[in-house]
Amino acid sequence: MNTILGLGFILIAGLFSARLINKIKFPAVTAYLLLGILIGPSILNLTSQELINSSGFISNIVLGLIAFGLGQSFTREFFRNIGRPVLWISILEAVLPWVLVTLSFFFILKQPFYVALLFGAIASATAPAATVMVVREYKAKGRFTDILLGVVAIDDAWCLIIFALSLALSKALAFHSSNTFIFKVIFHSLIEIVGALMLGGLIACFATLFSKFIRTQTELLIYTLGFILLTTGLAILLHLSVLLANMFLGTVLININKSNLEFFDVLKLIDSPLYLLFFVLAGANLEIGLLKGIGITGIIYIFFRTTGKTVGSVWGGYIVKVEDRIRRYLGLGLLPQAGVALGCALIAKSDFPEVGSMIFTTIVATTVIYELFGPLCTKYALHKAGEITIEHH
């Protein structure tokens, strides 16, 4: 199948498979991922090699868009809106899986530290789509639901920051390890991070400066996309963090001028087909052959990520003194894992070719498990917290 034919097929098949899976109450992203696994080289082999090879390229663009969008969260209004409990709980439920998964991979599975760190960072992500779907379906309402939605709304922003830091550190550890001088490692990571922030901030100033020449929505779309690609491309060229550069681009833009929020809204016109493609390609990248070898890795990953999410929420809940029923079950509502985790895993795959395939396969396999069972856990959590108003039969 040629590449263009493949693209057309993916878009149409993706649309209808999402409709189909919606009937049994799973989010569209699950359908895209399963479709990708099905048509990938391991099973039906309907995708061209060219398309598979472009996954890294697509995921960089998609994660650039996501990071840019999440950047607009960092305003005073947003933090006032979500409130202090959400802030604390979200930070702890993101940081704890990072720490626990990293330590368990390093000490129990004896993985090199930079690999353990990447797994840990990916473990901090959640998948809001699945959580929101369950909340809608059961018409959940109340303080637990409010806090849960607030947490999933900000959680991916923490994840991208954690992943960017870990990636910088992992690269420094893996590629400059001949020199065990710790300062060199820290120095290389700091350059990647601080440089990315400077790049994002600088481009945001340029984008604001020239935005007075923009007259229509169409021009705005081209303009916004152009600046995001410019940031992503420059970050890659200068070996800076793509995620942090784009996130900071968004943050600086929205904080310079509130009316810059149009930059974010206009992207909604084009992001859905890109997201669809991204998930299908992520699925198609799964190497079924590697699945056999990841049993124990997968179990450790799932066990410590789940523990991290649960203990993190309980701990955060203690700090901000929320009711027992909220802190006890919140972690269960945060288990789904999808897009951001897959995107980070794809980046890890392209940046670390030797260990990347193992990381990626583990994340795809656990994502499928989490996406299928996560929503059930969310439903259980909402039920236990007493906030499901309509019972389905």
Added chain:
Amino acid sequence: MQVKEIMSKEVITVRRSTKLKELLGLFNKFHLFPLVPVVEENSRLIGIVSFRNLIDVFSPYRQEILKTVPFLDDQEEDIFKVELTKDIGNLVIVEDIMETKFVSLQEDTTLEEAFKLMKLHLKEEFPVTDKTGKLVGKIGIFDIIRRVFQEKGVI
């Protein structure tokens, strides 16, 4: 020419604490539910409410918080099928549904600039503030078009 010369200075505003029921009552007489500025006691502009936000009342969660979240399935509640409790009119207040990220104009903005921004943002009305962020008026696309007709001597 600047926005403050043709804007309407009489603007119906609401507070954070205005109840949904009062809000709906307030706009019963109008043909359209307009853009409603939300102000503090010192008339500082803190948000806006439009008919879009009324639809959000039918949704089980706050839409605004999830605006930045990627990969959400874009599903809207079917307002004809959703069951609402009767006391929602007293339970929901403006603060729950207002938008805090919005575009407003300064009173010294030129009409050309205001018109350009309306086209760019696909909006027909903007609230107008002074330098300190206090609400001083509201300008609609018709105010501008009518002014241009006047200048050309048509009316």
